[in-house]
Amino acid sequence: MSSPAAGNGRLPRVVLKPGKERPVHFRHPWLFSGAIQSIDDAARDGEVVEVVDARGDRLARGFLNRRSQIVVRLLTWDPDEEIDRAFWRRRLERAIQGRADLAADSQTDAYRLVFSESDGIPGLVVDHYAGWLVVQFSSRGVEAVRDTLVALLEELLQPAGIYERVDPTARRREGLGLSEGVLVGQEPPELVEIREAGYRFLVDLRRGQKTGFYLDQRENRGVVGGICRGARVLNAFSYTGAFAVYALAGGATSVVNIDTSYEALELAERNLSLNGFSDDRYELIQGDVFQILRDYRAAGEQFDVIVLDPPKFATTRGQVASAARGYKDINLSAMRLLRPGGLLATFSCSGLISSDLFQKIVFGAAIDARRDVQVIGRLAQGSDHPVLLSFPESEYLKGLLCRVW
Numbered sequence: 001m002s003s004p005a006a007g008n009g010r011l012p013r014v015v016l017k018p019g020k021e022r023p024v025h026f027r028h029p030w031l032f033s034g035a036i037q038s039i040d041d042a043a044r045d046g047e048v049v050e051v052v053d054a055r056g057d058r059l060a061r062g063f064l065n066r067r068s069q070i071v072v073r074l075l076t077w078d079p080d081e082e083i084d085r086a087f088w089r090r091r092l093e094r095a096i097q098g099r100a101d102l103a104a105d106s107q108t109d110a111y112r113l114v115f116s117e118s119d120g121i122p123g124l125v126v127d128h129y130a131g132w133l134v135v136q137f138s139s140r141g142v143e144a145v146r147d148t149l150v151a152l153l154e155e156l157l158q159p160a161g162i163y164e165r166v167d168p169t170a171r172r173r174e175g176l177g178l179s180e181g182v183l184v185g186q187e188p189p190e191l192v193e194i195r196e197a198g199y200r201f202l203v204d205l206r207r208g209q210k211t212g213f214y215l216d217q218r219e220n221r222g223v224v225g226g227i228c229r230g231a232r233v234l235n236a237f238s239y240t241g242a243f244a245v246y247a248l249a250g251g252a253t254s255v256v257n258i259d260t261s262y263e264a265l266e267l268a269e270r271n272l273s274l275n276g277f278s279d280d281r282y283e284l285i286q287g288d289v290f291q292i293l294r295d296y297r298a299a300g301e302q303f304d305v306i307v308l309d310p311p312k313f314a315t316t317r318g319q320v321a322s323a324a325r326g327y328k329d330i331n332l333s334a335m336r337l338l339r340p341g342g343l344l345a346t347f348s349c350s351g352l353i354s355s356d357l358f359q360k361i362v363f364g365a366a367i368d369a370r371r372d373v374q375v376i377g378r379l380a381q382g383s384d385h386p387v388l389l390s391f392p393e394s395e396y397l398k399g400l401l402c403r404v405w
Contacts, residue, residue, distance in 0.1 A: 011049055012039070012050070013039075014038075015039075016036060017036065020035035024051060024060055024074070030074070046063065046141055048061055048063060048141075049064045063139060067174065068139075095120075098384075102384060109128070110127075110195070111127070111218070115385050118388040123137060128157075134163050135163070161184060161188055191204055214239065215384065216349075216381040216382050217397075232254050234334075235247065235307045241265075245271060245275050245277070248277045254281055255282045260286065265285075268284060290330060293330065297337060313326045313353075324357070324361050327362075328361050331366075344404055345402075366404075373404050374403045379399030381397035
């Protein structure tokens with residue numbers, strides 16, 4: 001569906017200030033208010049507009065939303081390309097093709113199919129769970145074309161059902177409501193069983209964190225599973241136990257799982273049992289990770305491998321300083337709990353914490369812990385969460401695999 005023309009038969013225009021066209025030339029998909037000189041009065045939030053430079057040269061087309069800090073989300077740098085149903089079909093087909101290896105993997109049936117700007121559809125996330133799709137519409141532009149996108153997803157993939165989840169923070173920033181529910185087909189069952197690298201997991205698509213499961217950690221779970229033979233493992237912020245399953249399958253002697261959520265730990269217990277692990281090989285502890293790590297230190301506990309996979313500590317720039325303190329605190333505690341030569345897999349999923357800053361935080365923890373720490377691996381989001389080179393903001397998950405002496 002194309003946007004309505006403005007007055008003279010063209011799309012409504014967004015005019016950039018002189019010298020502000022450089023990011024557009026570099027194909028960055030966001031335009032902020034500070035770069036914009038004027039917006040046609042006829043332009044409606046959520047529709048497609050044409051972006052022109054101060055001389056009137058046509059540069060790109062994108063979604064408009066005056067209510068958002070990101071006033072225009074660019075879609076195409078071909079100013080003549082129609083943003084119609086065929087355009088959205090091409091974008092979805094390209095995203096699906098990029099996950100063809102995962103779709104063909106008989107041992108894995110859960111992965112991300114569409115990753116927003118990285119796949120050229122700003123604000124749309126689509127996750128595949130064993131024949132079900134969970135979608136998130138987090139920009140006013142994709143909200144405006146949701147019916148087209150949902151129809152195309154059904155046509156291209158024939159899922160058992162398409163279920164909408166919301167990212168409340170993102171939708172509020174765009175001035176959107178928070179409704180969730182079935183869009184197409186059946187409502188998913190209470191728990192959907194998925195496979196990942198041959199392991200089995202139960203996922204709550206309707207109430208679980210994010211869209212139900214941390215799909216972005218798939219490849220990192222494999223790395224952790226490969227370092228746990230004969231190890232006593234601490235899995236902090238364990239959620240539903242995926243790292244624990246990989247660790248035990250990799251030969252860990254035992255795994256301690258800590259999370260604040262009783263419901264997540266209940267599901268972790270079911271996942272561990274589903275994969276054949278008896279309850280004498282793991283512990284499930286509900287509580288505050290920060291305090292429990294300090295209590296373990298006071299009790300003289302030691303571990304061979306520790307996994308730190310906390311939730312996002314910073315959602316705004318104003319939270320970065322407190323988030324950095326939080327990351328330093330948990331990494332300091334973890335280093336003090338590791339036996340000499342022990343391994344630490346530590347992560348941050350806060351996009352506002354850069355890889356460089358995260359390494360500096362871990363360095364500061366090492367200094368305070370009086371431990372020598374070697375980085376032996378760098379970890380990132382899975383290949384189904386690709387990083388668009390012209391959009392570095394799409395790289396949000398970073399991790400370090402460290403040996404602590």
